[in-house]
Amino acid sequence: MNKVIEERTKRTEWYRDARFGMFIHWGLYAIPARGEWVRSVEQIPHEEYCPLTEEFTAENYNPREWARLAKKAGMKYAVLTAKHHDGFCLFDTKLTDYNSMNAACHKDLVKEFLEAFRAEGIKVGLYFSIIDWRHPDFPHYGDMHHPMRNHPECSNENRNFDRYLDFMFGQIKELLTNYGKLDLMWFDFSYGDMKCDKWKAQELISMVRSIQPWLIIDNRLEGSAEDSGSILTANPTEYSGDFASPEQMIPPAGIRNELGDPVPWEACLTLNNNWGYASSDHHYKSAEMVIHMLVECVSKGGNLLLNVGPDAKGRIPKESVKILEEVGEWMDENSKSIYGCGYAGIDKPEWGRYTRNGSKIYAHVMEAQAGAIPLTGIHGKIKRLRRISDNSEVRLTNYWNLKEYSQNQFFFLNADTCDSYPLPDPRDTVVEVTLEENEN
Secondary structure, three states: HHHHHHHHHHHHHHHHHEEEEEEEEEOOOHOOEEOOOHHHOOOHHHHHHHHHHOOOOOOOEEEEEEEEHHHOOOOOOOEEEEEEOOOOEEEOOOOOOOOOOOOOOOOOHHHHHHHHHHHHEEEEEEEEEEOOOOOOOOOOOOOOOOOOOOHHHHHOOOOOOOHHHHHHHHHHHHHHHOOOOOOOEEOOEEEEOOHHHHHHHHHHHHHHHOOOOEEEEOOOOOOOOOOHHHHHHOOOOHOOOOOOEEEEEOOOOOEOOOOOEEEEEEEEEEEOOOOOEEEOOOOOOOHHHHHHHHHHHHHOOOEEEEEEOOOOOOOOOOHHHHHHHHHHHHHHHHHHHOOEOOOOOOOOOEEEEEEEEEEEEEEEOOOOOOEEEEEEOOOOOOOEEEOOOOEEEEEOOOOHHOOOOOOOOOEEEHHHEEEEOOOOOOOOEEEEHHHHOOOO
């Protein structure tokens, strides 16, 4: 095995078992409340945007409540935006005064987040934007995304990008040395010619590994959500990352490299239509849809990193809380079909999805069926069936009038009526299929 891939496999073992995480986008952009890209989209000048620090009180920030919610939802890791593209830092950096210690809240928000989530046994990660719209040495005029991209008076003539990189490296080093053990760093993002060597990516990863060698990172030093970079090749670079990070979509067949081998990945998706808090966005996904998204990711060998966007006071929207609590109810009964599971090696059925952990295959029945349900792809290999919510027996049958034509076995979810309608759990009824020992 390629050395880079071998080391990646070891580092990501916990991550590939965890399967479900919480993404948290929070910063000054919660005050205008029109999403985290508001400064770029509306081309807001520095002089108008930066004074928002005087209003960023975070008066209701209680990361213990956040952590308890994540744990209740069944999430095993969490990632907070230590710094987003606007350059505002939620941590006590000594390299700029543009941080939460100097804002109205006067708090090291990252420190409190890490302490709270570690206390609940949740793995911790930090998001760090490698672009910075506030730093004077980051390209302004003509840059694809900078708020001042259309302002020729913001010429790049006297800007020193190496000086910016020294600043960027310094802030990352602060996070790696001042906050104890981290489990994950989520770098965002590359675009155009702003990738790889432009970021001194190999030097950066060497620094990261020298301080916290166990840390796993995403693939965005080299690519973006649309361009995965060399992580999909047989010989990835060290800085190609430990996992791919498709955004706002779930790959149709999971993610594999050019040799056909699975690559660790996570789909990062929002609960509504924005990453950062947007006061008018009430288009929330249902708990049932979130459950289906999670199962879909796991069935394809991936993770789901689900985002919440707290408001300027530090409160996770009540709609998000309600959804995650309902997801947690389902996870309380069905999490063994998620944690440590992955590809089942069977084509997905019409009625739902399969996940697998060793000799256990989990049939996720998401669509109600009239009568018996076919267990495709494992005919003659089944030892027993149990509904995992209560360990009750599920009746298995060779359906009498299809014996001559079918290579399937069938089961009834409601054995007393020899039927499967309605579903015992309409969101997703999960049946544990134990295979014969020689079929592991």
